[in-house]
Amino acid sequence: MQKLITKEVEKKLPKIDSNCSIYTTGTSNDKVLVHYFSPYMDWYVTHYDPDKKLFYGLVKNREKYQGITQDFYEYGFFSLRDFEEYNSRSFLLMIERDQYWFSPNKAPTTAEVMGAN
Numbered sequence: 625m626q627k628l629i630t631k632e633v634e635k636k637l638p639k640i641d642s643n644c645s646i647y648t649t650g651t652s653n654d655k656v657l658v659h660y661f662s663p664y665m666d667w668y669v670t671h672y673d674p675d676k677k678l679f680y681g682l683v684k685n686r687e688k689y690q691g692i693t694q695d696f697y698e699y700g701f702f703s704l705r706d707f708e709e710y711n712s713r714s715f716l717l718m719i720e721r722d723q724y725w726f727s728p729n730k731a732p733t734t735a736e737v738m739g740a741n
Contacts, residue, residue, distance in 0.1 A: 628707055628721050629672075633658055637672035640680055655731040656681065659722040660707065667702055667719075668737050677704035682734040697738050 636657050658669035658679075664686045671680040678701055685696045707719045726732065 626720060626723070628660070628711075628719070629658075629704060633721075634672065634674055637669065640671045640673040640676075640678060653733050653735065654681075656726075656734060656737055657731050659725045660719055661722060662719045663717055668734060670734065678702075679704065682737060684737075699734075 654670035656668040656670060658672075660667040660669070666684040666686075667679065668682040668684070669679045670682070672678070680701050681699070683698055683700055683702065685698075687694055687696065711718050
């Protein structure tokens, strides 16, 4: 099974400030340096706290209702531990790290990600 985060990836991510909250962390100009995905959700990582194993970034939730698929976006925190726990219990619909995501100097902003979908 693929590692969800490596030391190399961890070093690229800006640290989450100890004073940050969902209201003070991140802007639409933040670079998306890591992308995680599952069949119905995508997580675009802009910041990381290695001590708490906590990410911050943009989350895309894909919902289908009455035959219409719609994407919903929100900024927030999400946990590497939750990803690992989910993967330990699921064998078919796992959360994976996109190994072919952009290099840091060509990484899209969160605004570009929202506009691209």
